[in-house]
Amino acid sequence: MRCNYCERRCRIASGETGFCRMYTVSQGVITERFPHRWSACGTSRMEAFPFYHVFPGSRSLAIGTTSCNFRCRYCSNAYIAKEDPESQQERMYHLAPREVVAMAKKMSCRTIVFNVNEPTVSLPSLMDLAAEAKAAGIPMGCLTNGFMTAESTELMASIFSFFNVSLKGISKTFGREYIGASSLRPVLRNIERLAGIRHVEVTTPVIEGANDTEIDAIADFLGSVDPEIPWHVFRLLPEDEMRDRDYPSIEAIDAALRSARERLPYLYFHNFVGSDWVNTACPACGTVAIERFSLGCGGDKLNRVLGGEGQCPGCGRAIRLFTHSPHAGDEGAVRTWT
Amino acid sequence: MDIAIVDARGWQNTLDLETGEKASVSGPAVEIVQGVLRRHPYPGDMDRGSNRWVSDTAIDLIEAYNPRFVFLTYAAQYFAGRYVPMTGEERSRMIADAFLEAQRFVDRTGFAAIAVGTGNMTPRKGAIDATAIDGLAICTHWSTRYAGLYDPSPADLALLRSHPHIESIVPREEVMTLFGGTPGQAARVPQYLMLAREGYTFKTAGVLMKTPVMIPSVNSAIPLYAPGRTVEAITGIRAILEEELAEKNVALIFMEGVGCDEFAWPFTPCRNGTRWWHYEPSEAQYLTISSGRHRFLDYPTGYKDFEEEDASKLYPFSGYFKAIPEDTFGSHFPGRSISVGNKSMFMHMVAGADISIECFARNLYNQGTMAVIHRQDKI
Numbered sequence: 001m002r003c004n005y006c007e008r009r010c011r012i013a014s015g016e017t018g019f020c021r022m023y024t025v026s027q028g029v030i031t032e033r034f035p036h037r038w039s040a041c042g043t044s045r046m047e048a049f050p051f052y053h054v055f056p057g058s059r060s061l062a063i064g065t066t067s068c069n070f071r072c073r074y075c076s077n078a079y080i081a082k083e084d085p086e087s088q089q090e091r092m093y094h095l096a097p098r099e100v101v102a103m104a105k106k107m108s109c110r111t112i113v114f115n116v117n118e119p120t121v122s123l124p125s126l127m128d129l130a131a132e133a134k135a136a137g138i139p140m141g142c143l144t145n146g147f148m149t150a151e152s153t154e155l156m157a158s159i160f161s162f163f164n165v166s167l168k169g170i171s172k173t174f175g176r177e178y179i180g181a182s183s184l185r186p187v188l189r190n191i192e193r194l195a196g197i198r199h200v201e202v203t204t205p206v207i208e209g210a211n212d213t214e215i216d217a218i219a220d221f222l223g224s225v226d227p228e229i230p231w232h233v234f235r236l237l238p239e240d241e242m243r244d245r246d247y248p249s250i251e252a253i254d255a256a257l258r259s260a261r262e263r264l265p266y267l268y269f270h271n272f273v274g275s276d277w278v279n280t281a282c283p284a285c286g287t288v289a290i291e292r293f294s295l296g297c298g299g300d301k302l303n304r305v306l307g308g309e310g311q312c313p314g315c316g317r318a319i320r321l322f323t324h325s326p327h328a329g330d331e332g333a334v335r336t337w338t
Numbered sequence: 339m340d341i342a343i344v345d346a347r348g349w350q351n352t353l354d355l356e357t358g359e360k361a362s363v364s365g366p367a368v369e370i371v372q373g374v375l376r377r378h379p380y381p382g383d384m385d386r387g388s389n390r391w392v393s394d395t396a397i398d399l400i401e402a403y404n405p406r407f408v409f410l411t412y413a414a415q416y417f418a419g420r421y422v423p424m425t426g427e428e429r430s431r432m433i434a435d436a437f438l439e440a441q442r443f444v445d446r447t448g449f450a451a452i453a454v455g456t457g458n459m460t461p462r463k464g465a466i467d468a469t470a471i472d473g474l475a476i477c478t479h480w481s482t483r484y485a486g487l488y489d490p491s492p493a494d495l496a497l498l499r500s501h502p503h504i505e506s507i508v509p510r511e512e513v514m515t516l517f518g519g520t521p522g523q524a525a526r527v528p529q530y531l532m533l534a535r536e537g538y539t540f541k542t543a544g545v546l547m548k549t550p551v552m553i554p555s556v557n558s559a560i561p562l563y564a565p566g567r568t569v570e571a572i573t574g575i576r577a578i579l580e581e582e583l584a585e586k587n588v589a590l591i592f593m594e595g596v597g598c599d600e601f602a603w604p605f606t607p608c609r610n611g612t613r614w615w616h617y618e619p620s621e622a623q624y625l626t627i628s629s630g631r632h633r634f635l636d637y638p639t640g641y642k643d644f645e646e647e648d649a650s651k652l653y654p655f656s657g658y659f660k661a662i663p664e665d666t667f668g669s670h671f672p673g674r675s676i677s678v679g680n681k682s683m684f685m686h687m688v689a690g691a692d693i694s695i696e697c698f699a700r701n702l703y704n705q706g707t708m709a710v711i712h713r714q715d716k717i
Contacts, residue, residue, distance in 0.1 A: 043544065092547075250349045272349060273344045274353060301649065301654065304649060
């Protein structure tokens with residue numbers, strides 16, 4: 001059978017697994033192997049994920065599972081994303097959807113965010129959780145690599161109210177050499193679709209000599225979709241197979257972003273302590289509307305929101321913010337897989 | 339103003355430690371520190387050169403600042419021992435290397451060493467799952483033996499009290515009786531403090547997926563190397579420092595994750611807590627040694643740290659600390675003092691030294707280094 005959750009569309013035989021090792025075929029159906037097992041369940045600041053334009057300064061319950069459908073050479077969570085998921089189950093949290101939502105409530109979390117690994121590898125559990133969270137009025141968000149099928153994109157749009165899609169590069173060469181994906185075109189397609197129906201932010205980790213030459217192309221793409229998409233450019237922390245690489249030059253990346261800044265008003269450059277590029281300025285008049293502080297690996301934090309929430313303190317123009325209940329303006333039902 | 343200088347490799351910022359705002363300051367101490375940070379990028383918690391970085395950085399800073407008191411932490415063996423499975427022989431070699439590094443520092447600088455091992459490690463036997471309860475259990479800052487418990491139902495208490503791997507569950511009132519403290523401090527202490535039996539960790543919300551292979555033992559005593567001197571408890575170490583410093587330059591050296599079973603230098607054991615409470619390698623243990631009195635309440639384990647994580651929290655580089663702890667040894671010492679360590683971002687809070695340099699790493703992710711200048715007026 002084909003697994004149609006992600007664009008790898010693995011062919012899986014009965015009792016076998018595909019690339020991510022998270023699905024199998026049981027009684028002729030693609031089935032999740034480890035439902036309702038979580039690798040993480042703790043609080044986080046919204047800015048630390050990062051989501052800069054979602055409930056600023058709020059507390060979220062951060063969750064994750066295991067495995068991934070990419071094999072990034074610089075993975076910062078390789079011990080979760082690349083290890084055999086079966087070997088990790090003993091360490092996982094075993095929490096039913098009701099218990100995850102209860103945990104969020106006990107810790108006064110405004111949202112639930114899936115952020116450790118790729119949500120596409122655990123969609124059935126996330127559908128169950130979303131139904132419970134929605135009933136409790138808790139919006140869910142996720143960090144994703146965006147390499148899911150068009151069908152899964154619709155499903156994820158019914159689960160999550162806000163997304164941070166990692167657009168790691170654009171070229172085939174980069175995708176092949178650093179990600180282990182033959183093409184990143186599905187990611188672009190999914191960003192276009194999601195940006196039309198949900199709140200979307202985008203993150204690009206920059207690796208000198210690998211994807212720094214693609215910065216302008218990525219900026220062009222985002223500008224064509226929606227110039228007000230918040231774009232987080234990360235200074236890559238050399239990890240995993242690239243741990244011996246030099247730390248990328250902050251000055252060089254900053255210089256490479258100059259042209260993009262003229263087109264994309266919500267462009268941020270961080271993942272290092274004390275970054276100068278983490279505040280939100282009004283796209284119209286340039287007045288700072290939201291001040292933040294970057295703690296690098298400690299996660300970013302909100303300093304203050306100036307003026308009214310979602311409004312420029314200078315000219316009153318709207319600043320893009322997601323502060324809704326789950327799927328406001330939508331019927332809100334979690335889709336079922338067909 | 340306390341100054342933080344953060345070096346993210348090729349990117350230095352000078353900031354106000356309290357607010358995190360950029361600070362425009364200059365002077366000889368700032369220049370010295372900026373140079374030392376540039377010359378000594380941190381190799382990473384799990385890197386073989388991590389302990390060497392401590393010695394090299396301290397030696398460089400001593401040459402420029404000429405302190406009389408040095409506060410050092412060597413922690414590479416703690417991180418590696420905690421997460422990397424190794425044979426007894428490999429572990430022995432790793433600890434011997436850590437002591438060689440400390441000895442190199444002593445030989446090179448001529449400082450008289452007083453050394454403390456923060457406690458034995460023991461193989462992790464398993465976890466106590468406290469997630470699916472009606473109340474809320476919380477572990478904080480790498481603690482394994484202790485967890486806080488909030489709003490437990492009678493069923494929770496019955497279940498947890500009968501758990502074979504939980505040693506005891508102590509109500510807040512009993513914790514406060516042991517440590518004293520103000521009503522404000524009591525508010526941060528969990529309703530109940532749960533104690534695991536040796537070898538077991540708590541599994542609560544917020545626990546890292548990176549499961550340790552070795553965890554701190556229940557260390558009722560820890561080793562103290564202080565030639566010709568003994569103390570009954572770790573609260574007595576401060577008095578030794580004061581007496582020794584009257585005569586010579588002194589280095590207080592912490593060997594993280596090393597206890598009486600593996601301490602390589604001659605030592606006497608000293609009590610590592612009070613009654614049923616035994617310190618884990620932690621900020622509270624360092625503060626207790628630095629100040630000479632028990633300091634559980636500055637940073638109580640198992641408290642709801644996330645409730646203090648809002649935009650108004652000060653000291654953004656200082657973990658969960660909301661203020662600079664009082665009565666640290668360095669803050670009272672009239673001579674020049676420095677601290678250097680590779681156990682993350684808290685040296686500047688527990689040592690109270692004029693200048694502190696520490697790695698800027700969290701959960702083993704290496705973002706660079708940070709220096710804090712508490713005092714510029716001694717140069």
